[in-house]
Amino acid sequence: MADIIVKVLDPADSYDLASLDEIKTLLGLPAADTSEDELLGMWITYYSDVIATLCNRVFAKEKVIESWRGDTKPFDTDNGRVFLTHYPVVDTDIESITAPDGTTIDAGYELENASGKLQFFDATWSEPIRITYTGGYDLPDEAPPALKQALALLVQNARIWQSRALTSGVRSISHRESRVQFFDINQAVAKMGGAGPLAMANEMVSGLLYKYTRFYA
Incomplete structure (x- = not known):
């Protein structure tokens, strides 16, 4: 595994x-309501x-300098490549x-913008290699819709848990002739052997984030 200093x-x-x-x-809340x-x-x-x-990973656009080295080199003379930590990256931002x-190495490589992969074709030098560049998304405007949706699901879950905490242990409220009963859909679905809305939301979040996760070999 490569040793990366950012x-x-x-x-x-x-x-x-x-x-x-x-x-x-995304949550369907009125824009005029500022209470929350x-x-x-x-x-x-x-x-x-x-x-x-x-x-x-860091999604926000930042200017960084990265030093790559390690026992298993992230680059060599046959299949030299490094995967930048902040991506996407525009060619002119290197x-x-x-x-x-x-x-300075100013030729003999190609950049894959979406993944931040730098592929070198005529690398004859050894480690460490240092790359100074600007990469990532200009947040919040450039964040992918999938990440915004995942964030909305997590925030919605937080609102639901807060609401449940406020009524924890309360099954009904009575006042004179009126009576309000609380129905916990998560518990009801669980009794039927299924996942409740909160569990399903967490599964959706995992699915949305998978394609944006950075894995290290």
Whole structure:
């Protein structure tokens, strides 16, 4: 496995995967109702970080310098390639690639923009190789819809759990001739041997995040 050292030169302004207005729209909340805005904003930031952690990567666009080295080289003379940690990457956003002797490598490679894969064709140098570039999404506007949907599901789950906590142990409320009974759909579905809405939402989140997860060999 390659040893990768990442130094952030220009951190992102925001790591949130969606704006407050987007989350309220996805959850079907009225834009004019601001009673939950502070809490929703906190959840957006919190669960955006949770998603980034689960996906093992930083989604926000940052300028970084990466040093690649290791026992199993991420590049060699036959099949040389490195997978940049911040992606997608535009060709013009690669500022420099330098070899161990300090020489600049400005040709003999190709960039796959979506995955951040750098494929070298005539690499004759050894490790470490250092790449200075800017990569990632300009958040929250450029975040893929799948990530926004996953974030909305997590925030919705948080709202549901909060609502359940407030009525925990309460089965009904009576006032004079009126009576309100609470129905927990998760428990009802569980008794029938199925997964409740919360469990199904978590499965959906896992499915949405899979294609955006960074795996290390």
